[in-house]
Amino acid sequence: MEKYNDWENEKLAKVKIKVLRGHNGGVNTCCFLNGENLVVSGGEDKTVRIWDSIDPLHKLTLTGHNDEITCCRSSPDGRKIASTSLDKYLMVWDSTTGQPLLKSQHDGMVMSCDVSFDGKYILSCSDLNNAVLIWDVRQKKCIKTLNYHTSTVLSCRFARGSHRFCSTSMDLTTYVCHLWDYCDQLDPHFLLKLKGHINMIASCDFSADERRLCTGSWDKTVNIWDVNAGTYRKEGPLTLKDGHDGCVSACRFFKDGSSMISASYDETLVVWDVENACKKFSLESHTGWVTDCDLSDDEKSVISSSKDGTLRFWDIENSDEIPVILQNKKNIGLRLLQCQGCTKQFSIAQAQDALSIKYCVFCRLERQSAL
Numbered sequence: 001m002e003k004y005n006d007w008e009n010e011k012l013a014k015v016k017i018k019v020l021r022g023h024n025g026g027v028n029t030c031c032f033l034n035g036e037n038l039v040v041s042g043g044e045d046k047t048v049r050i051w052d053s054i055d056p057l058h059k060l061t062l063t064g065h066n067d068e069i070t071c072c073r074s075s076p077d078g079r080k081i082a083s084t085s086l087d088k089y090l091m092v093w094d095s096t097t098g099q100p101l102l103k104s105q106h107d108g109m110v111m112s113c114d115v116s117f118d119g120k121y122i123l124s125c126s127d128l129n130n131a132v133l134i135w136d137v138r139q140k141k142c143i144k145t146l147n148y149h150t151s152t153v154l155s156c157r158f159a160r161g162s163h164r165f166c167s168t169s170m171d172l173t174t175y176v177c178h179l180w181d182y183c184d185q186l187d188p189h190f191l192l193k194l195k196g197h198i199n200m201i202a203s204c205d206f207s208a209d210e211r212r213l214c215t216g217s218w219d220k221t222v223n224i225w226d227v228n229a230g231t232y233r234k235e236g237p238l239t240l241k242d243g244h245d246g247c248v249s250a251c252r253f254f255k256d257g258s259s260m261i262s263a264s265y266d267e268t269l270v271v272w273d274v275e276n277a278c279k280k281f282s283l284e285s286h287t288g289w290v291t292d293c294d295l296s297d298d299e300k301s302v303i304s305s306s307k308d309g310t311l312r313f314w315d316i317e318n319s320d321e322i323p324v325i326l327q328n329k330k331n332i333g334l335r336l337l338q339c340q341g342c343t344k345q346f347s348i349a350q351a352q353d354a355l356s357i358k359y360c361v362f363c364r365l366e367r368q369s370a371l
Contacts, residue, residue, distance in 0.1 A: 017285055018313040020051050026307035028291050029071045033095060034078040035297030040095075041311055042069025048083045050095065053303070053313045060098045064091055071112045071292075075119040080137070082122050084110035090124045092137065102140050106133070112155045116163060121179065123165055125153035132156055132167045134179070148175055148190055151200075159206040164191075166213060168201035174215050176227060196223050196237045203250045207257030212274075214260055216248035222262050224274055243270040243279040250292045254299055261302060263290040269304055271316070283314055 025044030033040050038059070039051040048062040048069055067087035074081050074095065081093040086109045092102035108128025115122050122135040132153055134144040151171035158165045163179035176192040199219035206213055211228035215237075221244075223237035246266030253260045258275045269283040269290055288308030295302055300317040340358045 014318050015281075015283060016315040018053060019285075020053065020311040020313065021309065022049060022051075023047070023309055025068075026288065026291070026309055027305035027311055028069055030292050030303050030305035030311055031073055031294045032296050032303060033074045033081070036301075038078070039303050039311065039313070040072050040074055040081055041305055042072040042083055042085075043305075043309075044068040046085070046087075048072050048081065048091075048093065050081075050098075051311065053301075060095075062093050062098050062100075064100050064103065065089060070110060073114045075115045076117055077119060080115065080119060082113045082115050082124075084113045084124055086110075088126075090122070090133075090135070092122065102135075102137070104135070104140075104142070107131075111153060114156050114158050114165070116158045116165075117161055121158075121163065123156040123158065123167075125156050125167065127152040130169065130171075146177070146190075149173065154200060155203045157204050157206065159210050160208050162210065164206070164210060166204045166206065168204045168215055170200040172197055172199070172201065174201055174204055174213070174225075176213065192227060194223075194225055194232070194237070196225075196232070196239075197221070199247075202248060205251055205253050205260075207253045208255040209257065212253065212257045214251045214253055216251035216262050218247035220244050220246065220248060220264070222248055222251050222260070222272065224260075238274070238277055240272050240274070240277060240279075243272065243282075244268065246289070249290060252293055252295055254295065261293055261295065263293040263304055265289040267306070267308075269293055269302065269314075283312075283316075285312055286310070 023043040023045050027041050027043040030041045037054045039053055042048045046065045050060040052059050065085040065087050067085050070084050072083040079095055081095050083091050088106045088109055090104050090110055091100055093100055106126040108126045110124050111127055112125045120137055124133045130149040130151055130153055132146040133142050136143045149169040149171055151169050153167050153169045156167040166176045168174045174194040175190045177190045197217040197219050199217050201215050201217045203216040213225040213227045215223045222240040225232050225237045244264040244266050246264045248262050248264050250263040260274055261269055261271050263269050267286045271280045273280050286306040286308050288306045291305050293304045302314040302316055304312045
């Protein structure tokens with residue numbers, strides 16, 4: 001069996017790459033399974049695959065769909081995988097055995113899915129009636145169908161620590177909802193309707209604290225919405241632009257919300273400095289549209305999928321030491337400090353108090369969680 005022990009990059013490169021090959025055709029979707037080295041992907045070959053990015057080609061191939069896979073997402077505990085397909089089915093799999101736990105047909109093609117933080121609910125999006133469906137995993141049935149979008153729903157995403165969720169559509173809108181009474185009678189109310197993109201919206205994600213929401217669009221931009229304070233009502237969203245030359249297919253926040261990553265049909269990924277609304281650096285290696293991306297739990301690695309038939313596993317642990325990033329920070333007038341915890345450099349723009357001047361945001365979060 002083919003091994004992936006070698007990083008496919010120049011020896012002096014700060015961002016190292018492993019390329020995972022095995023799908024027969026383009027890869028449409030990917031995510032981390034256990035938060036670190038296990039990865040799930042779905043492709044044009046109608047299969048969902050589980051990979052070990054450290055060693056073998058792939059661990060398990062899940063077959064059951066009859067058309068190409070549009071999305072795959074894992075439960076936070078890594079025990080279940082949800083997948084959707086153009087064959088109109090949502091499937092839920094046992095990630096250990098590869099056996100299907102649920103297979104349910106929609107009226108139309110299923111474009112996206114996600115699993116709630118507690119693993120109890122799954123979202124799916126059907127294109128025929130522009131619907132977002134909510135599934136109770138325990139009851140193995142759909143318990144609510146939402147029809148507030150007026151065109152095909154392209155993505156849906158749960159928040160990382162609550163039952164709030166968002167959905168995006170070809171109708172140029174993003175909705176934010178909440179499962180208020182999810183234990184007994186499910187009665188979701190849409191909380192926010194966001195408009196700002198000028199082309200269809202392909203992806204969305206909440207920051208860990210749910211204060212911010214990002215949306216990626218075919219208009220080649222990413223919008224950052226302050227859904228906590230609601231400043232977008234007067235000022236509009238913060239728009240991250242001039243990073244991609246093609247449609248944005250996916251976006252994902254870093255935990256603290258100060259950075260995010262986006263994937264694009266221009267064959268690149270971009271890591272953004274959200275606080276300063278600027279591009280930090282690009283990840284360039286794919287030779288086809290980049291369709292999806294995800295961050296490991298420790299945020300030291302990125303996984304991406306592409307129409308070039310591969311997944312790429314990027315080591316971004318030392319990315320802040322890349323000379324171009326340091327120069328970009330200097331160019332926009334930011335003072336660089338050295339963290340007393342991890343010794344890495346960080347921007348003074350992140351500093352808010354005496355503790356902030358001593359430690360980077362990641363070390364501050366670790367210190368707070370230890371208290």
